[in-house]
Amino acid sequence: MTGGIGSSDPVSESGLGFRNPRIQRLRRLVSRRDERRESGLVVVEGETLIREAVAAAWVCVEEFVTEGASPVTDVEPSWVSAGVLERVASTESPRPNIALFKVPEQRGLTEVATALVLDRMADPGNLGTVIRSAEAAGFDAVVVTSGSVDHLSPKVVRASAGARFHVPVIEADLDELRTEGFHLLGTSSHQGDDHLNVDWSAPARLAIVVGNEAQGLPDDAPVDGWVSIRHAGRAESLNAAMASTIVCFTAAERRGLL
């Protein structure tokens, strides 16, 4: 908090400025998947989400706090000059706190009995929403296949409303799930059993597979069966996030997870 001698900008001299290397790394962590992968760090923006990460026992390694605001974590704050986090944040209305958390080591599939699998889901808002559904329904894990949007992107974390911290997200492909002994049920708009008729409780290990939001799952996807949502109204009436919510809650009820 000491100003540099001869600094030309008395307002910003005490906190980290936009060109500070740590701020520049933060900026890359917000926007770049490879930077997140290499560092093993995830960016969490705003007091509410930071508190969720702490509550889920994620480890905070650095908290950036705009001067004048209050820190949220117990970590020694990195004070940042006014106006800097606005230029770094992923949101349109940035918050005065941004924290870096260590990504926990990926869990294995061994202890997972009920999983929601997203196959090449592309939109971060959708991925965040379905993570939220799976967590609310008490699923053991969310699985994302290669080709999916990064589940550690700040947009996914935000769309999940913090659920991302409370449910493990595992990267695996459909073949790996089959090898692990999961019964794979693909969701479809046009084939398979009605979701109210499926025997959700029968498979000891159940993986419900939702496809890409634009194309759905291909008809030759390596699944053991198909399920579609029984509905009134028009054929294409539900989107991937709504369908996931309905299927997760129906399966959770029948499997005694609620």
Next chain:
Amino acid sequence: MTGGIGSSDPVSESGLGFRNPRIQRLRRLVSRRDERRESGLVVVEGETLIREAVAAAWVCVEEFVTEGASPVTDVEPSWVSAGVLERVASTESPRPNIALFKVPEQRGLTEVATALVLDRMADPGNLGTVIRSAEAAGFDAVVVTSGSVDHLSPKVVRASAGARFHVPVIEADLDELRTEGFHLLGTSSHQGDDHLNVDWSAPARLAIVVGNEAQGLPDDAPVDGWVSIRHAGRAESLNAAMASTIVCFTAAERRGLL
């Protein structure tokens, strides 16, 4: 299709230009609720949604088509110069077709047995999504209370994926529903019966009430009972759209609407 003598822009002389009064009215219809109310017209953007409106027997009164594109409706097209609809549309990636449809006369509540009621819902994306859920679940109507976002805004129509054309949306307040003999069940994050234990089929006339997405329904809302979603995970784990989807589909199943 005749160019004005002395027109300085040979490319745009044949179609309607940005300053044409009909284009300016279209622009106001996109952005202004009062203009939509006074005219009784709704703006439908893009081929897919226009086809949905036609399929639902809504009446098209004018279709604007960018020169070089094909009309979608049977109405004599109003040709528009290139680049004009981009400046008028509500979307970031505008389509070459925009049509005006007559809003059907508001239906009464008389024939409605199962309704989803949105009380002061503020976000057009949320309102569109819950209209979509209600339609997919086979509800007879969606009711919006005064203070809700305009259900005829282009954003609502788009977020509903065309469901807006297939389910009646009725403007009414909670007291009117009570007077009409509806059993009002308010959704809550913290009180009332578990959604799996509610006797959904008992009320002859059922109105499920969902509150504003930020504040929820006030505890003193004039409802006959409360319902909350049974869930695992954290307390505030579902948003208004997800909760509406789950409640609509559970009620629809139990009321034999699916």
